[in-house]
Amino acid sequence: MSRREETAEVDADSEDTRVALLGPPNVGKSVLFNALTGLDAGIANYPGTTVEYKRGTATFRGEEATLIDVPGTYSLSATNEAEQLAVDILDGGCDVVVCVLDAANLESSLHLLLQVLEHDVPTVVAINRVDLLEEGRRLRAEVLARELSVPVIPTVATIGKGFEQLVDAVAGTLRNPTVPGGDEATWDRAEELVEIAIVDESSGGSTPAGTLQLWGDRLVEPWPGLPVAVLVLVGTFAIVVGLGMGLRQYLLIPVFEGFVFPVIEGAVRSVTDPGLVRAVLIGEYGFLIKGIEWPFALVMPYVISFYIALSLLEDSGYLPRLAVLLDGLFARIGLTGSNVVPLLLGYGCAIPGITGSRAAETYKQRLSITLMICLAVPCVAQTGAFIALLAEATILLVIAVFFVSFLALAVAGVVLDRVLEGDRNPTVADVPPLLIPKAHITANKVWMRLKHYLFGGAVHMIYAIGVASLLYELGILELIGEHLRPLVVGWLLLPEEAATPLMLGIVRRELTVLPLLEMDLSTGQLFVGAVVGLFYVPCIAVFATVAEEFDIRIAGVVLVLTMGVSFLIGGVIAQTLALF
Structure with missing residues (x-):
């Protein structure tokens, strides 16, 4: 990975290949961005806004692209500048979008993904933090991939799990871009997808993850x-x-x-x-x-x-x-x-x-x-x-x-x-x-x-x-x-x-x-x-x-x-x- 000095603004007419990292806040996008570009990256303001975003250069199996770390957003309703930036990049600022979802909050993340798919941009899905699924719950990434017709990669960004598979998926999508058929972005559809993607194989018992979850709930009281x-x-x-x-x-x-x-x-x-x-x-x-x-x-x-x-x-x-x-x-x-x-x-x-x-x-x-x-x-x-x-x-x-x-x-x-x-x-x-x-x-x-x-x-x-x-x-x-x-x-x-x-x-x-x-x-x-x-x-x-x-x-x-x-x-x- 090499560093490119970033002084230019995002330009829809630019000939550079652009890959956007998009997802909710605190989902691990920055960890993936750093891993793909190295720790050095430029920061710029999107034209006409005060919203900052990170840009760097990444290479996906020989395919060089400008990687854009879009500010975290829960939806694409364009009710603030950060959401509007995400919409603008989807509509004219990227060739491939890597939608990073949160396995621990999958329904809301899938609702965001459904909104992304409505913009008809070639998409790769990284479901991060799969290690935080409750004991006995398993993600069926291949089933979700077939249902949505997009690559779905389970990842744990903090330890690099799934990183190579994600790079492969982005490289393949860059070489053979396919626009997925988008479902209607409704909460009912997001709930259906969760039921399809997650299977419960639990047999009970206390685990360290369960203890953390228990304390996580108590600390807001x-x-x-x-x-x-x-x-x-x-x-x-x-x-x-x-x-x-x-x-x-x-x-x-x-x-x-x-x-x-x-x-x-x-x-x-x-x-x-x-x-x-x-x-x-x-x-x-x-x-x-x-x-x-x-x-x-x-x-x-x-x-x-x-x-x-x-x-x-x-x-x-x-x-x-x-x-x-x-x-x-x-x-x-x-x-x-x-x-x-x-x-x-x-x-x-x-x-x-x-x-x-x-x-x-x-x-x-x-x-x-x-x-x-x-x-x-x-x-x-x-x-x-x-x-x-x-x-x-x-x-x-x-x-x-x-x-x-x-x-x-x-x-x-x-x-x-x-x-x-x-x-x-x-x-x-x-x-x-x-x-x-x-x-x-x-x-x-x-x-x-x-x-x-x-x-x-x-x-x-x-x-x-x-x-x-x-x-x-x-x-x-x-x-x-x-x-x-x-x-x-x-x-x-x-x-x-x-x-x-x-x-x-x-x-x-x-x-x-x-x-x-x-x-x-x-x-x-x-x-x-x-x-x-x-x-x-x-x-x-x-x-x-x-x-x-x-x-x-x-x-x-x-x-x-x-x-x-x-x-x-x-x-x-x-x-x-x-x-x-």
């Missing part, structure tokens, strides 16, 4: 669901903080401070004289020192630990259960339980959280989620900065910052629900089976997300540190600090040099916090600085994403709202602490 949810969230926090601090303190910091930095400083001193160039490279904001220490030694450990925790929640099937449990609570702020997913994604990075809000039922909910993420959801790099800044003083400060974040989210949700116009639609969620995560699948997801940080967030942070180093040594940051002195010193009660992070935070939000590490601050000042950083303006990339997803006016509201709240709440806390 208040008892024991809510206590377990608290334990899961506390455990997630413990993984992020504990693993991140361990990587930082016992691996990365010793390596960088003991080996890397001395070599860099020695090399720079050997080829430069004291002055501007040396100061920019290894001085107060030394580009070659802070440009490595901050993104890689201080922030990256928490990026790794956060994405490990998030991937485990995703791969286990727990996130949809958390969404069901939180639905009643979220209803009080005009959201639904399913909206917890983009909010959680925002704790990794605001951009996927904002784009993930496209799945929200209404525009009001989508705008509320976006504003809440921009205002009070710290990204993983920012979280790493908070922990690096506060944890050595006391872990209670880290907990306090996140308490402020959750409180601000609740208040913002209530206010936005009253201010913004629109209705709240009921939650519709497909709860997948509870699973034991596969180590290699989790590792692949963490690696892909880590690469996004390394080539995105870390690179931008390095650029910002380089500019800051130059401006600092030229005295420009000191000049800016003098003008901001009434705000920084008089209102926030921070030292004058704390104005520097406010300038850097416009480029990368975590840079509002990281420079405070170099200052001798009291516990109260550390907390104030962290709170200001929590609410401070989003980085340039997030601002651009908001403008693209909505419009420049909404982006302007985000800018004014975050800056105003940041200085208001930070100052109120500082002035309050000064009274004690």
